[in-house]
Amino acid sequence: MSASLALSHVTFGYDGRRVIDDVSVVVRPGEVLxxxxxxxxxxxxxxRLMTRVVMPQQGVVTLDGQxxxxxxxxxLARAVAxxxxxxALTFPFTALDFVxxxxxxxxxxxxxxxxxxxxxxxxxxxxxAGDHLADRLVSELSxxxxxxxxxxxxxxxxxxxxxxxxxxxxLDLRHQRxxxxxxHRLHAEGTTIVLVSHDLNLAAQLADRLLLLAAGRVAALxxxxxxxxxxxxxxxxxxxxxxxxxxxxxxxxxxxxxDDTPVRGGxxx
Amino acid sequence: MITPLRLAGVLSGVGAVAIVSVLAALAVGPARxxxxxxxxxxxxxxxxxxxxxIVLGLRxxxxxxxxxxxxxxxxxxxxxxxxxRNPLADPSLLGVSSGAAFGVVVAxxxxxxxxxxxxxxLTGFAFVGATVAALAVYLVARVGALLPVQxxxxxxxxxxxxxxxxxxxxxxxxxxxxxGAILHWLMGNLGPVSYGALRFLxxxxxxxxxxxxxxxxALNLLAAGEESALQxxxxxxxxxxxxxIAASFVTALVVSFAGPIGFVGLIIxxxxxxxxxxxxxxxxxxxxxxxxxxxxLADALSRxxxxxSELPVGVITAFCGAPFFIYLLRTRxxxxx
Numbered sequence: 001m002s003a004s005l006a007l008s009h010v011t012f013g014y015d016g017r018r019v020i021d022d023v024s025v026v027v028r029p030g031e032v033l034x035x036x037x038x039x040x041x042x043x044x045x046x047x048r049l050m051t052r053v054v055m056p057q058q059g060v061v062t063l064d065g066q067x068x069x070x071x072x073x074x075x076l077a078r079a080v081a082x083x084x085x086x087x088a089l090t091f092p093f094t095a096l097d098f099v100x101x102x103x104x105x106x107x108x109x110x111x112x113x114x115x116x117x118x119x120x121x122x123x124x125x126x127x128x129a130g131d132h133l134a135d136r137l138v139s140e141l142s143x144x145x146x147x148x149x150x151x152x153x154x155x156x157x158x159x160x161x162x163x164x165x166x167x168x169x170x171l172d173l174r175h176q177r178x179x180x181x182x183x184h185r186l187h188a189e190g191t192t193i194v195l196v197s198h199d200l201n202l203a204a205q206l207a208d209r210l211l212l213l214a215a216g217r218v219a220a221l222x223x224x225x226x227x228x229x230x231x232x233x234x235x236x237x238x239x240x241x242x243x244x245x246x247x248x249x250x251x252x253x254x255x256x257x258x259d260d261t262p263v264r265g266g267x268x269x
Numbered sequence: 270m271i272t273p274l275r276l277a278g279v280l281s282g283v284g285a286v287a288i289v290s291v292l293a294a295l296a297v298g299p300a301r302x303x304x305x306x307x308x309x310x311x312x313x314x315x316x317x318x319x320x321x322x323i324v325l326g327l328r329x330x331x332x333x334x335x336x337x338x339x340x341x342x343x344x345x346x347x348x349x350x351x352x353x354r355n356p357l358a359d360p361s362l363l364g365v366s367s368g369a370a371f372g373v374v375v376a377x378x379x380x381x382x383x384x385x386x387x388x389x390x391l392t393g394f395a396f397v398g399a400t401v402a403a404l405a406v407y408l409v410a411r412v413g414a415l416l417p418v419q420x421x422x423x424x425x426x427x428x429x430x431x432x433x434x435x436x437x438x439x440x441x442x443x444x445x446x447x448x449g450a451i452l453h454w455l456m457g458n459l460g461p462v463s464y465g466a467l468r469f470l471x472x473x474x475x476x477x478x479x480x481x482x483x484x485x486x487a488l489n490l491l492a493a494g495e496e497s498a499l500q501x502x503x504x505x506x507x508x509x510x511x512x513x514i515a516a517s518f519v520t521a522l523v524v525s526f527a528g529p530i531g532f533v534g535l536i537i538x539x540x541x542x543x544x545x546x547x548x549x550x551x552x553x554x555x556x557x558x559x560x561x562x563x564x565x566l567a568d569a570l571s572r573x574x575x576x577x578s579e580l581p582v583g584v585i586t587a588f589c590g591a592p593f594f595i596y597l598l599r600t601r602x603x604x605x606x
């Protein structure tokens with residue numbers, strides 16, 4: 001069963017500085033929603049709000065209609081998994097052990113994982129073509145390999161909602177393609193996916209809808225074709241862009257690198 | 270990957286080492302007793318009363334104290350390392366042992382002695398001292414939500430020095446004649462101990478170590494950071510608080526009965542991690558046995574080197590720990606400094 005995640009009039013800030021300002025969005029069951037926007041627009045903070053790492057100061061975040069601040073943390077973790085931007089592990093855990101931690105929310109009271117937990121973890125590693133990493137220490141993996149292991153841990157959670165924060169930041173072209181195909185497959189299986197990305201073209205390619213965030217507010221929300229229009233992007237990013245078509249018919253955004261014509265709107269604030 | 274079978278295998282192996290260490294340590298002392306006499310005393314088949322008295326009455330309680338202290342310090346180290354996500358955290362390097370020692374000295378000045386009630390009071394004062402020191406280090410070392418290696422170690426050294434000086438000051442003011450003995454004790458001292466004291470210590474440690482063990486799996490998730498742990502369903506703040514209290518309590522117990530012995534909490538979890546990996550479900554119970562074996566052997570050495578006198582066991586652990594610490598700093602953790 002697909003799950004829906006909704007933010008309703010959510011406001012949040014750190015030390016009085018507003019990071020998220022009255023954001024409302026419904027992530028529909030089974031859709032891929034990409035959150036895009038300039039640096040420090042509040043993209044990662046939205047993921048923190050969705051996973052109750054921080055609580056909204058106003059408004060409410062709901063999972064299938066239930067306020068997430070009233071859910072048990074493990075219950076939320078059984079439904080919602082996160083692929084963070086990066087991972088710093090000081091201690092020598094193997095990749096398989098690390099992926100196995102994704103099974104925790106399913107049986108938090110037990111000391112050992114069960115045989116089927118190990119099977120799920122191995123399947124998750126295989127799904128990212130990371131079988132060969134199983135016995136390697138996470139601290140000794142490359143950035144790209146670490147990214148794969150992070151995705152595998154999230155898959156091992158068997159989540160209904162998958163949140164990914166810049167998942168292809170460290171990946172080379174082939175691995176980016178593998179990841180895109182994996183997202184496609186999960187989408188086809190009914191997983192609800194929220195993708196935070198700087199890469200507008202990846203977002204346009206993979207997402208059903210885009211949420212364009214600027215200075216903590218919703219600047220635009222809609223299909224890639226609705227959101228990725230030069231006027232909107234130039235106003236939000238403060239730089240000239242060209243929008244044409246990708247091979248697949250989805251919009252493609254390019255920066256006009258050497259164009260000095262001033263743009264309307266200027267920087268995001 | 271850890272399974273019940275692997276855990277049992279590792280624990281029987283390290284347990285065997287611990288038992289052999291105890292048996293070997295029983296043969297060390299001013300009275301020359303061969304393996305036959307020691308075995309005779311242990312298994313109750315000895316002909317003469319004398320060797321039985323020496324082995325079971327004098328040596329065994331002290332060896333048991335060493336074993337318990339080593340087990341406790343190793344687990345306290347593993348616990349502090351897990352919640353600070355800092356592999357160099359250790360009750361002595363964090364100043365927690367010094368805080369506990371200050372508590373013990375205050376309790377002694379107040380006249381708490383070796384009675385059951387005295388043990389509770391002693392441990393209580395030590396526990397307050399340990400938690401105050403640990404909190405102080407935490408507050409001084411914290412940079413935002415992080416505990417960087419440098420500031421943590423510096424804060425630990427400073428807090429440790431502060432409490433050591435406070436101990437010296439208090440003893441100088443109250444009972445200057447005992448200053449020498451106290452300084453000796455501050456190096457870690459495994460003196461004569463009653464079976465009643467050992468029982469109290471063993472029960473307290475079992476509770477403290479048991480509490481740490483219940484959190485072992487959650488601690489594995491905490492290794493990837495608090496945010497990640499929260500997102501996997503771990504109540505990170507609660508886990509950290511539980512371990513903080515349990516590790517301080519275990520440290521306080523050990524310091525109350527054996528003084529602030531240094532470096533065990535650094536050496537043992539590190540060595541175990543290098544050999545067996547970082548999974549706390551394996552690391553913590555293995556550290557119990559390895560810590561016990563290590564301190565039993567260190568104590569045997571401290572009794573053997575300058576017979577018929579003896580060194581404080583802290584001298585031996587520091588001679589092992591300081592080079593080990595320098596090695597870790599210069600190689601494994603070079604990048605974090």
